[in-house]
Amino acid sequence: xxxxATKYIWEGAIPLQIKLHESEITSFPPPxxxxxxxxxxxxxxxxxxxxxxxxxxxxxxxxxxxxxDYKGLPLKWYIPTGVLFxxxxxxxxxxxxxxxxxxxxxGDVLTPCEGEESVKWSYINSLKEAAYVINGNCKNVxxxxxxxxxxxxxxxxxxNMEGYLKISxxxxxxxxxxxxxxxxxxxxxxxxxxSRIPVRLYVRSVGEEIVDIEDAPIIDSxxxxxxxxxxxxxxxxxxxxxxxxxxxxxxxxxxxNTNSSQEESSTNVKDPNAPDFEDDNAKLRLVRVxxxxxxxxxxxxxxxxxxxxxxxxxxxxxxxxxxxxLR
Amino acid sequence: MRGVCxxxxxxxxxxxxxxxxxxxxxxxxxxxxxxxxxxxxxSRLGAIxxxxxxxxxxxxxxxxxxxxxxxxxxxxDSCANDELTDEATLVDVHSHDAHLYDLHIAxxxxxxxxxxxxxxxxxxxxxxxxxxxxxELPSHSVEILQKSKWTFMTQEEHPYLxxxxxxxxxxxxGDWMKLLLSSTSYGDKASLIQYLPAWLSVIGQTVGxxxxxxxxSPS
Numbered sequence: 001x002x003x004x005a006t007k008y009i010w011e012g013a014i015p016l017q018i019k020l021h022e023s024e025i026t027s028f029p030p031p032x033x034x035x036x037x038x039x040x041x042x043x044x045x046x047x048x049x050x051x052x053x054x055x056x057x058x059x060x061x062x063x064x065x066x067x068x069d070y071k072g073l074p075l076k077w078y079i080p081t082g083v084l085f086x087x088x089x090x091x092x093x094x095x096x097x098x099x100x101x102x103x104x105x106x107g108d109v110l111t112p113c114e115g116e117e118s119v120k121w122s123y124i125n126s127l128k129e130a131a132y133v134i135n136g137n138c139k140n141v142x143x144x145x146x147x148x149x150x151x152x153x154x155x156x157x158x159x160n161m162e163g164y165l166k167i168s169x170x171x172x173x174x175x176x177x178x179x180x181x182x183x184x185x186x187x188x189x190x191x192x193x194x195s196r197i198p199v200r201l202y203v204r205s206v207g208e209e210i211v212d213i214e215d216a217p218i219i220d221s222x223x224x225x226x227x228x229x230x231x232x233x234x235x236x237x238x239x240x241x242x243x244x245x246x247x248x249x250x251x252x253x254x255x256x257n258t259n260s261s262q263e264e265s266s267t268n269v270k271d272p273n274a275p276d277f278e279d280d281n282a283k284l285r286l287v288r289v290x291x292x293x294x295x296x297x298x299x300x301x302x303x304x305x306x307x308x309x310x311x312x313x314x315x316x317x318x319x320x321x322x323x324x325x326l327r
Numbered sequence: 328m329r330g331v332c333x334x335x336x337x338x339x340x341x342x343x344x345x346x347x348x349x350x351x352x353x354x355x356x357x358x359x360x361x362x363x364x365x366x367x368x369x370s371r372l373g374a375i376x377x378x379x380x381x382x383x384x385x386x387x388x389x390x391x392x393x394x395x396x397x398x399x400x401x402x403x404d405s406c407a408n409d410e411l412t413d414e415a416t417l418v419d420v421h422s423h424d425a426h427l428y429d430l431h432i433a434x435x436x437x438x439x440x441x442x443x444x445x446x447x448x449x450x451x452x453x454x455x456x457x458x459x460x461x462x463e464l465p466s467h468s469v470e471i472l473q474k475s476k477w478t479f480m481t482q483e484e485h486p487y488l489x490x491x492x493x494x495x496x497x498x499x500x501g502d503w504m505k506l507l508l509s510s511t512s513y514g515d516k517a518s519l520i521q522y523l524p525a526w527l528s529v530i531g532q533t534v535g536x537x538x539x540x541x542x543x544s545p546s
Contacts, residue, residue, distance in 0.1 A: 109490065111483065111484055112491070132438060138498060221489075231436060254375075255371070255372055281374065
C-alpha cells in the first residue's frame with residue numbers, strides 16, 4: 001500500500017500554463033504561454049530550461065533572474081510545486097495559470113534563487129533537517145558520497161522514483177513510527193526520546209462568512225499565511241494511535257486551545273470521538289496533503305509514511321476559520 | 328515541556344523563552360550604552376503566543392573592521408590637523424557613514440537551539456549583500472566561518488517575517504554548545520538559564536557583537 005502511495009506521489013503533476021510577464025515581451029505577436037507539467041514533488045525553478053527555450057527570442061537583453069508569480073503573489077521557490085498549488089488555489093485551477101519573470105526578482109521579499117544549484121542546496125538542506133528530526137543527527141546525509149548526492153538529485157529532477165529510492169533507502173530514515181515500538185525490554189533514560197516526524201504546516205485563515213472554501217479570496221501577501229516548520233513529537237508511553245486531527249491540534253496549540261475563561265474540560269484534549277473543535281478558537285475548514293483531503297481520523301503515522309515528500313517532510317495545507325469569541 | 332538537555336547541547340522551547348527573558352534583562356541592566364534586546368511574541372492567525380517569539384536588537388553598530396578603521400582614520404586626521412576641528416561634524420561624518428545591523432535570535436524547533444538572523448544596512452537604508460557584510464566582519468570571524476564545519480552563513484527566510492535574512496546555520500550549534508556547557512561548573516538548572524548568554528559569547532564573536540562581561544555574573 002505504501003509503495004502504491006509513493007508511486008502516486010512521484011507521478012503527481014500539476015498542469016501549468018505559464019505566461020511571460022508583459023513587461024518582458026519585446027516581440028510582436030507576443031509568445032503564447034507554455035503548457036507544461038510541474039511535478040508535485042518538484043520546484044518551479046527547475047522548469048526554467050524549457051521556459052527559457054520557449055521565451056528566449058522575446059526577452060529583453062540582460063541577465064536572467066527568474067521568478068514566478070500567481071495573481072501578483074511572488075512564489076516562494078523552495079516550496080514544492082504541489083504544495084503551492086494546494087495552498088494558493090482554494091479551488092483547484094486546471095491548468096494553473098502562472099506568470100514567469102526573467103528580470104527584477106523582488107529581493108526584499110523573495111530569497112534569491114540562482115537556478116538549479118540553489119534549489120538543490122535547499123533540497124539537501126531540508127533532507128538534512130528531516131534526518132536530524134528523525135535521528136537526532138544528520139550524519140547519514142552529511143556522509144553521503146558526492147556520487148550518491150548527485151544521483152539522488154538527478155533522480156528527483158527526472159522524476160525517477162526507482163533511482164531515488166535505491167539511494168534514499170540507504171539513509172535509513174523511515175518508515176515513521178517503527179522506532180516508537182520498544183525494541184528492548186529495558187529502556188534507559190537516554191532512549192526515551194520522543195518519536196519525531198518532520199512536518200511543514202501552511203495555514204490559511206478564511207473568514208467565517210465564506211461558506212464554500214473554494215470561494216476563499218486570493219492570497220495577496222505571504223503575511224496571510226502562517227508557515228510552521230515544527231516536528232510532530234510523540235512519546236512512546238502515549239500510545240500508538242494518533243489521528244491526523246490530534247496531530248494538528250498539537251502542532252497548532254494556540255489556534256485550537258479552548259478559551260481560558262471556559263472551565264477546564266479535559267474531554268477536548270485526547271478524546272478522538274469529540275466533535276470537531278467546536279469549543280476551540282478556530283475551526284478546521286480544509287486539510288490538503290498531496291492534493292488529497294484526508295479523513296481527520298486517519299492514523300497520523302500512516303498518513304506521514306504514505307504522503308510524505310521525497311525529502312521526508314510531510315507538507316500539510318490547512319484552511320481554518322476563526323470562531324467568534326463569546327465573552 | 329521543559330527538558331534538561333544540556334548534555335546534548337540543546338534546549339526546549341520553554342527553556343529558550345526563559346533564557347531569552349533572563350538574558351535580555353541582564354543585558355539591559357549591564358549595557359546601558361547599547362539599545363535593549365526586545366522580546367517579540369509570535370503572532371499567528373490573530374493569536375499571540377505566550378512563550379513563542381524571538382529577540383530583536385536593531386539599528387546597532389557592530390564592532391567591525393570598518394568601524395574600527397574609521398575611528399583610526401578620524402583620529403589620525405585630527406592629529407595631523409592643527410586647527411580646532413568641529414567635533415560635531417567629525418562625529419556626524421563617522422556615524423553618517425556607519426553601517427547598521429539588525430540582529431534577531433529565534434528558536435529552531437528542528438535543532439532545538441537558538442539561531443541568529445541578521446541584516447546590515449548602509450546609511451541610505453540599502454541592504455548590505457553577504458559579500459559586503461563579510462568584508463567588514465572581524466578578520467578572525469571570517470577565518471572561523473571558512474574553516475569551521477560548525478557554522479556557515481546562508482541566506483534564508485526569517486521564520487516569522489516573510490523576508491530573506493542572513494543566518495548562521497544551526498546544525499552544528501548543539502555540538503559546540505555541549506562542549507561549552509560541559510566546561511562550566513554550573514549545575515544543569517543554572518546552565519539552562521545561562522544558555523543564551525553562553526551561546527551569544529561565541530556567536531557574537533562571529534558578527535562583532537561584544538557582550539559585556541558583567542552579564543555573566545549573577546544579578
